[in-house]
Amino acid sequence: MIESLLLNLQRHDVLTDEERETLKAILHRGRRFSAAEDIVSEGSRPGYSSLLIDGFAARYKLTAEGTRQITAIHIAGDFVDLHAFLLKTMDHGVIALSNCQIALAEHPDLKLITERQPHLARMLWLDTLVHGSIHRAWIVAMGRRSKVSHLAHIICELYVRLTAVRRTHERSFYLPLSQGEMADVLGLSLVHMNRVIQALRREGLISWINQTITVLDWEGLVEMAEFDPTYLSLRVEPR
Amino acid sequence: MIESLLLNLQRHDVLTDEERETLKAILHRGRRFSAAEDIVSEGSRPGYSSLLIDGFAARYKLTAEGTRQITAIHIAGDFVDLHAFLLKTMDHGVIALSNCQIALAEHPDLKLITERQPHLARMLWLDTLVHGSIHRAWIVAMGRRSKVSHLAHIICELYVRLTAVRRTHERSFYLPLSQGEMADVLGLSLVHMNRVIQALRREGLISWINQTITVLDWEGLVEMAEFDPTYLSLRVEPR
DNA sequence: CGCGCAATTGAGTCGACTCAACGTTGGTGG
DNA sequence: CCACCAACGTTGAGTCGACTCAATTGCGCG
Numbered sequence: 001m002i003e004s005l006l007l008n009l010q011r012h013d014v015l016t017d018e019e020r021e022t023l024k025a026i027l028h029r030g031r032r033f034s035a036a037e038d039i040v041s042e043g044s045r046p047g048y049s050s051l052l053i054d055g056f057a058a059r060y061k062l063t064a065e066g067t068r069q070i071t072a073i074h075i076a077g078d079f080v081d082l083h084a085f086l087l088k089t090m091d092h093g094v095i096a097l098s099n100c101q102i103a104l105a106e107h108p109d110l111k112l113i114t115e116r117q118p119h120l121a122r123m124l125w126l127d128t129l130v131h132g133s134i135h136r137a138w139i140v141a142m143g144r145r146s147k148v149s150h151l152a153h154i155i156c157e158l159y160v161r162l163t164a165v166r167r168t169h170e171r172s173f174y175l176p177l178s179q180g181e182m183a184d185v186l187g188l189s190l191v192h193m194n195r196v197i198q199a200l201r202r203e204g205l206i207s208w209i210n211q212t213i214t215v216l217d218w219e220g221l222v223e224m225a226e227f228d229p230t231y232l233s234l235r236v237e238p239r
Numbered sequence: 240m241i242e243s244l245l246l247n248l249q250r251h252d253v254l255t256d257e258e259r260e261t262l263k264a265i266l267h268r269g270r271r272f273s274a275a276e277d278i279v280s281e282g283s284r285p286g287y288s289s290l291l292i293d294g295f296a297a298r299y300k301l302t303a304e305g306t307r308q309i310t311a312i313h314i315a316g317d318f319v320d321l322h323a324f325l326l327k328t329m330d331h332g333v334i335a336l337s338n339c340q341i342a343l344a345e346h347p348d349l350k351l352i353t354e355r356q357p358h359l360a361r362m363l364w365l366d367t368l369v370h371g372s373i374h375r376a377w378i379v380a381m382g383r384r385s386k387v388s389h390l391a392h393i394i395c396e397l398y399v400r401l402t403a404v405r406r407t408h409e410r411s412f413y414l415p416l417s418q419g420e421m422a423d424v425l426g427l428s429l430v431h432m433n434r435v436i437q438a439l440r441r442e443g444l445i446s447w448i449n450q451t452i453t454v455l456d457w458e459g460l461v462e463m464a465e466f467d468p469t470y471l472s473l474r475v476e477p478r
Numbered sequence: 479c480g481c482g483c484a485a486t487t488g489a490g491t492c493g494a495c496t497c498a499a500c501g502t503t504g505g506t507g508g
Numbered sequence: 509c510c511a512c513c514a515a516c517g518t519t520g521a522g523t524c525g526a527c528t529c530a531a532t533t534g535c536g537c538g
Contacts, residue, residue: 043469059375061375061379063379063383063384063465064465067383068383069378069379069382069383071375071378071379072375083368083371083372086361086364086365086368086478087365087368087369087372087472088472088474088476088478089469089472089474091372091375091376091469091470092375111357111361114353114357114360114361115357118350118353118354118357118360121353121357121360122325122350122353125325125364125367126325126326128364128367128368128371129322129325129326129367130326131371132322132367132370132371132374133322133326133330135371135374135375135378136298136300136310136311136330136331136374137330138378139308139310139374139377139378139381140300140302140308140310142378142381142382142426143308143381143423143425143426144302144306144307144308144426145302146493147493147494178515178516178517179516179517179518180515180516180517184382186382187381187382187383188494188495189494189495189496190516190517191494191495191496191497191518191519192493192494192495194517194518194519195494195518195519197517198518226302226303230282230328230330231330233326233327233328235327235328237327239325239327385525386525386526417483417484417485418484418485418486419484419485427526427527428526428527428528429484429485430486430487430526430527430528430529431525431526431527433485433486433487434486434487434526436485437486479538480537480538481536481537481538482535482536482537483534483535483536484533484534484535484536485532485533485534485535486531486532486533486534487530487531487532487533488529488530488531488532489528489529489530490527490528490529491526491527491528491529492525492526492527492528493524493525493526493527494523494524494525494526495522495523495524495525496521496522496523496524497520497521497522497523498519498520498521499518499519499520500517500518500519500520501516501517501518501519502515502516502517502518503514503515503516503517504513504514504515504516505512505513505514505515506511506512506513506514507510507511507512507513508509508510508511508512
């Protein structure tokens with residue numbers, strides 16, 4: 001059930017059997033959520049953190065005028081709110097982008113890990129740090145890349161992350177985001193989002209049909225995005 | 240010497256005497272850096288993390304065309320690269336924006352903290368999480384706010400963070416960023432950055448003279464920015 | 479006093495927005 | 509089985525924000 005979490009963490013360092021057992025022991029089956037349901041709401045103070053077992057979710061914030069900005073896309077194996085363990089109060093909401101299955105880790109159990117299994121605790125800390133790296137990559141893409149390049153970057157990143165948890169097939173992956181939702185990722189209007197997607201298609205870099213993205217030209221996409229996966233820390237080494 | 244770090248951490252939870260002593264013991268005096276010097280370079284694998292004792296620094300990434308995006312502004316009391324403790328490889332550079340004084344924490348010492356002082360380890364983890372929250376706030380500002388509102392948000396954030404480490408005086412604070420550097424924060428051209436700053440002045444919200452920003456109308460600035468400091472976790476509670 | 483860097487202003491261009499309409503598709507109920 | 513609806517995707521037209529290029533001003537330091 002938590003295989004994708006293990007795949008996720010073990011991209012960075014090896015886990016002992018004991019550590020794997022601990023994770024299995026503390027993660028209990030949680031609820032299912034339907035697409036568009038809030039998994040965690042902004043301002044709440046959850047007593048547990050949610051691991052996404054299956055499906056897609058997003059962190060988001062709303063502005064006063066009612067626009068939305070998505071700050072992270074989550075896939076199977078991601079803790080969507082591990083940071084709430086120490087931040088306590090959620091500074092953003094988390095919404096299901098598809099039907100989602102969630103497992104829960106109670107915060108007292110996480111605290112015990114920090115007290116008894118320092119290496120595992122560092123691996124969880126690392127998980128939050130990698131999401132911080134992703135945030136930084138997004139900031140750069142938003143501030144200094146063209147919108148086409150920004151979209152290419154997001155697709156490259158999702159392709160790599162989904163491959164790590166075995167959610168890609170050949171050069172394709174399922175992505176249940178509407179163009180309007182993707183516009184909330186890039187900070188664009190829906191209309192312009194559509195035109196940016198068409199630009200990537202016109203270049204022959206991707207196809208995007210029926211919620212399925214196929215990378216037609218990986219090299220070209222990487223170049224367009226200036227994608228360098230260093231920031232994802234995909235290297236097994238002692239942490 | 241590390242007073243500002245203590246002020247920083249103690250905004251979130253109380254530290255014991257022992258924890259304070261540990262921090263004092265592991266932080267040894269490091270180098271000084273002049274403005275525009277690289278404190279940490281992208282791609283490096285430092286064996287220590289750098290605490291900013293005094294001065295201003297920024298995390299940044301360069302794009303292939305040579306443009307720069309600043310992803311974080313650091314002030315006294317900030318660890319500029321605590322995440323390198325676990326990420327190992329720097330995904331970005333850190334540059335001094337003014338003359339800076341740095342203290343160093345060796346990674347083996349930090350590892351010992353995770354093994355022996357779990358609460359202190361959580362406080363350090365929390366410090367990296369707060370910077371993640373700041374990243375998210377920046378993403379929202381970049382994606383869904385007007386440029387004037389974005390600048391107002393950054394000024395509000397800096398004002399609050401600088402106040403916590405006693406670097407504000409009345410309603411003013413020193414900020415040694417040129418308009419060109421600030422443009423790299425907002426992802427704007429230098430010319431347009433200038434016009435955005437003038438807009439904030441024209442509204443009577445701030446003055447910005449001689450590297451000194453004075454908040455003339457805090458309420459108005461907060462409203463313009465839609466600033467809500469929740470994301471800074473400024474609340475003392477058990478972590 | 480003059481050099482160099484930062485700040486400012488003007489003008490023309492292009493990217494991204496809004497408003498508006500139309501096409502496509504999958505699901506639902508008569 | 510088909511008609512209809514709702515949501516999503518696509519296209520066009522006009523406007524405004526942000527860009528680039530270019531020139532000018534202001535100021536601190538040698």
